[in-house]
Structures are given as structure tokens and as C-alpha cells.
Amino acid sequence: MAQPASSGDLLEAARSGAGEQELLDIDLPTRFRAAFTRKDEVGLFDGQADKDVRRSLHVGEVDMPELAPDEVVVAVMAAAINFNTVWSAIFEPVPTFAFLEKFGRQGWHGARHDLPYHVLGSDASGVVVRTGSGVKSWKPGDRVVISPSYVDEEDHGSYDDGMMSETQLAWGFETNFGALGEFCIAKANQLIRKPAHLTWEEAGSTTLCAGTAYRMLVGRHGARMKQGDVVLIWGATGGLGSFATQLVKNGGGIPVGVVSSEEKAALVRAQGCEHVINRNELDLGEQGLRHPKAGRMLGEAIRRLVGEDPGIVFEYLGRETFGASVYVAKRGGTIITCGSSTGYKHEYDNRFLWMRLKSIIGSHGFNYHEAVEVNRLIGLGMIHPTLSAVFPLDEAAEATRAVQTNQHVGKVAVLCAAGGEGEGVDDPALRERVGEERLNLFRR
Ligand SMILES: C/C=C/C(=O)SCCNC(=O)CCNC(=O)[C@H](O)C(C)(C)COP(=O)(O)OP(=O)(O)OC[C@H]1O[C@@H](n2cnc3c(N)ncnc32)[C@H](O)[C@@H]1OP(=O)(O)O
Ligand SMILES: NC(=O)C1=CN([C@@H]2O[C@H](COP(=O)(O)OP(=O)(O)OC[C@H]3O[C@@H](n4cnc5c(N)ncnc54)[C@H](OP(=O)(O)O)[C@@H]3O)[C@@H](O)[C@H]2O)C=CC1
Numbered sequence: 001m002a003q004p005a006s007s008g009d010l011l012e013a014a015r016s017g018a019g020e021q022e023l024l025d026i027d028l029p030t031r032f033r034a035a036f037t038r039k040d041e042v043g044l045f046d047g048q049a050d051k052d053v054r055r056s057l058h059v060g061e062v063d064m065p066e067l068a069p070d071e072v073v074v075a076v077m078a079a080a081i082n083f084n085t086v087w088s089a090i091f092e093p094v095p096t097f098a099f100l101e102k103f104g105r106q107g108w109h110g111a112r113h114d115l116p117y118h119v120l121g122s123d124a125s126g127v128v129v130r131t132g133s134g135v136k137s138w139k140p141g142d143r144v145v146i147s148p149s150y151v152d153e154e155d156h157g158s159y160d161d162g163m164m165s166e167t168q169l170a171w172g173f174e175t176n177f178g179a180l181g182e183f184c185i186a187k188a189n190q191l192i193r194k195p196a197h198l199t200w201e202e203a204g205s206t207t208l209c210a211g212t213a214y215r216m217l218v219g220r221h222g223a224r225m226k227q228g229d230v231v232l233i234w235g236a237t238g239g240l241g242s243f244a245t246q247l248v249k250n251g252g253g254i255p256v257g258v259v260s261s262e263e264k265a266a267l268v269r270a271q272g273c274e275h276v277i278n279r280n281e282l283d284l285g286e287q288g289l290r291h292p293k294a295g296r297m298l299g300e301a302i303r304r305l306v307g308e309d310p311g312i313v314f315e316y317l318g319r320e321t322f323g324a325s326v327y328v329a330k331r332g333g334t335i336i337t338c339g340s341s342t343g344y345k346h347e348y349d350n351r352f353l354w355m356r357l358k359s360i361i362g363s364h365g366f367n368y369h370e371a372v373e374v375n376r377l378i379g380l381g382m383i384h385p386t387l388s389a390v391f392p393l394d395e396a397a398e399a400t401r402a403v404q405t406n407q408h409v410g411k412v413a414v415l416c417a418a419g420g421e422g423e424g425v426d427d428p429a430l431r432e433r434v435g436e437e438r439l440n441l442f443r444r
Pocket of ligand 2: 082083084208209212234235236237238239240241258259260261264279289316317320321338339340341342363364365366403406410
């Protein structure tokens with residue numbers, strides 16, 4: 001078998017800011033390092049209490065796939081761990097190989113993804129090193145972040161809102177060749193210019209959570225928060241929560257953050273969120289938030305703090321919190337949900353929904369417009385990264401374990417091809433104006 005080409009030269013060139021021709025002059029390697037799960041390990045955790053992702057997430061060499069005309073190869077400088085990487089690595093609620101098989105049935109484009117391994121990761125920053133023949137707006141050398149929305153523009157369902165097409169996918173979760181590798185493959189319209197004042201690891205850890213929170217709170221498909229709205233945010237220092245808190249403040253709303261420790265409460269306050277509730281101080285006993293009076297007790301705490309009920313509840317925890325979320329929302333209020341970390345079969349008392357005219361809205365990801373809009377806010381220095389820790393690619397499984405066990409705050413990044421932390425800043429003056437203190441608020 002022929003010796004695989006080394007990825008080192010191209011990565012070094014991308015890192016050091018080489019131009020288009022210089023990058024094109026270096027061969028694309030046939031193999032590269034990446035973090036992946038294996039199809040033959042799908043049953044690994046059957047019957048086990050601790051589904052430790054360090055057993056299922058591997059780092060090793062994978063093949064460079066063939067590039068489609070509408071795609072680009074990006075040298076990934078940094079990627080982030082999102083909770084979907086945890087779901088993928090525990091093979092729940094559906095082994096992601098089922099998504100790859102389904103994608104494979106769409107034809108040649110999809111069939112490339114249907115492999116016995118799955119390269120994960122849905123957030124990245126990096127440098128374009130190759131473009132397909134149909135790509136017009138991007139060239140090798142461009143410094144980008146990658147939106148995880150994977151939308152087929154030929155599907156009529158995507159015309160009004162990319163998220164409404166049946167073929168819409170989450171990149172690196174329902175597609176292969178995701179962010180957690182030295183290289184990744186993305187559709188050209190997933191690319192957005194990298195916010196110039198951020199490091200690779202900051203830029204690579206924002207789009208998925210910031211974009212999801214933007215659609216849920218600000219975009220026309222979500223709760224459409226207005227000035228003065230009280231918004232209850234579960235897990236206000238988590239990936240989604242840390243961006244939701246900022247978006248509410250930035251839009252003139254009144255965030256009420258829920259957290260599980262005093263250290264996290266201090267972090268939420270440092271983000272300018274005055275009202276914080278430590279859920280462990282609600283005195284709910286063994287049943288926790290599933291206590292029949294949890295909604296009432298949480299609601300009383302909110303009324304004491306703010307003086308009114310939340311018009312919007314920012315939900316993604318599901319089974320444990322959903323009943324309380326429906327209860328505490330104000331008359332006519334909205335519970336907006338994008339997930340079910342604690343279980344997807346929810347129970348809530350429907351009388352409080354219909355008698356008080358509340359609504360539940362399901363939300364998922366964000367369309368390209370929303371991805372660009374939220375990155376614009378980040379690029380303007382109005383919404384900030386919430387990076388807390390950085391791991392090398394070889395320790396991608398450790399990084400994922402930290403998120404799986406709720407040991408983290410904000411976002412956890414993985415350095416893929418970047419030489420070290422702190423690289424990639426293109427606009428130091430803007431960085432100085434935003435301030436290191438604000439950009440490093442979540443660092444531990
Ligand atoms: C941006 C990043 C975000 C994230 O990462 S989110 C976090 C992680 N995501 C998750 O945890 C979600 C994981 N996904 C899932 O659990 C599953 O993915 C779904 C439950 C969402 C869907 O599962 P499915 O098996 O596709 O469900 P069905 O829709 O019931 O499809 C099975 C068959 O049922 C047909 N069907 C759908 N709706 C109807 C209907 N209303 N009446 C009759 N049939 C229906 C379909 O077409 C299909 O059929 P056919 O198998 O032949 O293709
Ligand atoms: N559909 C979509 O487009 C998207 C869906 N998601 C989903 O949203 C969920 C959250 O993602 P993300 O924010 O990145 O995850 P994180 O792990 O970063 O944050 C989750 C937060 O939830 C809180 N939490 C954990 N357990 C409980 C509990 N039992 N009760 C109350 N709060 C709890 C924690 O805060 P604390 O302990 O301080 O209370 C933690 O900070 C995941 O299920 C993910 O799959 C995420 C992004 C996009």
C-alpha cells in the first residue's frame with residue numbers, strides 16, 4: 001500500500017497564513033487525524049450505568065474523502081465539544097450511524113458519509129485549503145468559522161427557512177467529516193468569515209450554541225423576545241445558557257439564570273445577569289425538580305427576585321425541568337425548547353398551559369441567516385465567546401467527558417491544527433476594545 005501523504009506541510013502553511021497559490025501547491029493529504037466513533041462499537045454501553053465517552057471516542061487516522069463541487073476542505077484550527085458529540089459517543093438516543101446510512105440513501109453526495117466510523121464535531125474555525133469546482137465566494141486561505149446547519153438548497157422546503165427542509169442535517173452529527181479533526185469537509189454555504197478579534201479556539205466554540213440561542217430568543221421563528229421581557233434561563237453558565245444570558249441582556253430583556261452552584265452564580269452575575277437562582281437551594285429534597293411543588297417553589301423564588309413571572313422560559317433539559325418550566329411561565333408566555341438532556345418523555349400539567357394561554361415552541365439549530373446574524377454580533381464585540389477550557393485533539397475524549405459529566409462551564413474547545421492557544425487574532429485593536437477580561441470571563 002502507498003505511504004499516506006503527510007498532513008503536516010499543508011497544516012503548517014494554513015497556520016502561518018499562506019496565500020491561495022501556496023496552499024494549492026501543497027498536496028492534500030490522503031489521510032488525517034480525527035476523533036471518531038466506530039460502528040462496530042454501537043452496543044458498547046448496553047446495560048451500563050456510566051456510559052463513559054472516553055471508551056467510545058477514538059483519535060486516529062481517517063481517509064480524506066472525495067470533495068463534491070459545492071464543498072470545501074478546511075484545515076481545522078480549533079473545534080468545540082457540543083452536547084451532540086456526547087449523544088453521538090453514547091450512541092443515544094439513536095446511534096448516529098443510522099443518520100449516516102439514511103444520508104447514504106440520498107445518492108453519491110450522501111453515500112460518501114456512510115462509513116464504519118463517524119468523525120464528529122459541529123463547531124470549527126479554520127482555514128479553507130481546497131474548494132470544489134462550484135464554489136464561487138470562497139478561496140484557499142480564507143479564515144472562517146463553520147455553521148453546523150447543513151441545508152440542501154435544491155430542496156424547496158428550505159426556501160423560506162433552511163431549517164424547514166426535510167433534508168436538513170446537523171453537520172458532524174448527522175453527517176460525517178465533522179469538526180474534530182485536522183481537516184473537515186463542509187458545504188461552502190456553511191462558511192462565515194471568522195470574527196477578526198477572536199483566537200481560533202474562541203471563534204471555533206461559538207456558532208452552534210450562540211446560533212441556537214439566537215433562533216430561540218431573537219429570530220422570527222422563536223420566542224421573539226422584546227425589551228423588558230423576563231426570561232428564565234436554565235443552566236445559565238452552560239453552552240446554550242451562557243449565550244442566552246448575553247442575548248437577553250443585549251436585547252434589553254431581564255434574564256433570570258438558574259445554576260447549580262455559588263461559583264456558577266457568580267459567573268452569571270459577572271455577565272451582568274442580576275437575578276440568579278441556585279437550584280440546589282430550592283429545598284426540593286430527593287425528587288429535585290420533579291417534586292410536585294417544584295414549579296410553585298421556583299415561581300415563588302422568581303417572584304421574590306424579579307416581581308413578575310417569566311414571559312419566556314429557555315428550555316432544553318426536558319424531563320426534569322419541563323413541568324416547572326410550563327408552570328412558571330407567565331399567562332400568555334412561551335416555553336421554547338430545543339432539547340431534552342434529562343429525558344425526552346416529559347410530563348407536565350396541561351391545565352397550566354391551556355388555562356393560562358401559554359405556548360410551547362419547538363426549536364432546532366438555526367438557518368444560515370441566523371448563523372450569519374449571530375456571528376455579526378460576535379464580530380461587533382456585542383456577544384462574546386464563553387470559552388472555559390482547551391484540550392489538544394488527542395484528548396478530545398477527555399474534553400467530551402468533561403461536558404458529559406457537567407464539569408465544565410460555557411464552552412470547551414479542542415485545538416486541532418492550531419500551534420497553541422491564543423493564535424489567529426486578526427484585529428488586535430478590536431480585541432483590546434472588547435477587553436481580555438470580558439473574553440476570558442469563563443476561563444478557569
Ligand atoms: C444543531 C445541532 C443540534 C443538535 O445536535 S440536537 C441534539 C441531538 N439530537 C437528538 O438527540 C435527536 C436525535 N434524533 C432522533 O431521535 C430521531 O432522528 C427522531 C426522533 C428526531 C426522528 O426519528 P425517525 O425514526 O426519523 O422518526 P419518524 O419521523 O417516525 O420516521 C420513521 C418513518 O416514519 C415516517 N413518518 C414520519 N412522520 C409520519 C407521519 N406523520 N405519518 C406517517 N409516517 C410518518 C417517516 O417518513 C419514516 O419513514 P421511512 O422510514 O420510510 O423513511
Ligand atoms: N436542537 C438544537 O439545535 C440544540 C440542542 N442542544 C441540546 O441542548 C442541551 C444543552 O446543550 P448545552 O447547553 O450545550 O449543554 P451544557 O452541558 O453546556 O449545559 C447544560 C446545562 O444544563 C444544566 N443542567 C444539567 N443537568 C441539569 C438538571 N438535572 N437540572 C437542571 N439543569 C441541569 C447545567 O447547569 P447547572 O448544573 O448549573 O444547573 C448545564 O450548565 C443538550 O441536550 C443538547 O443536545 C444544544 C444545542 C443545539
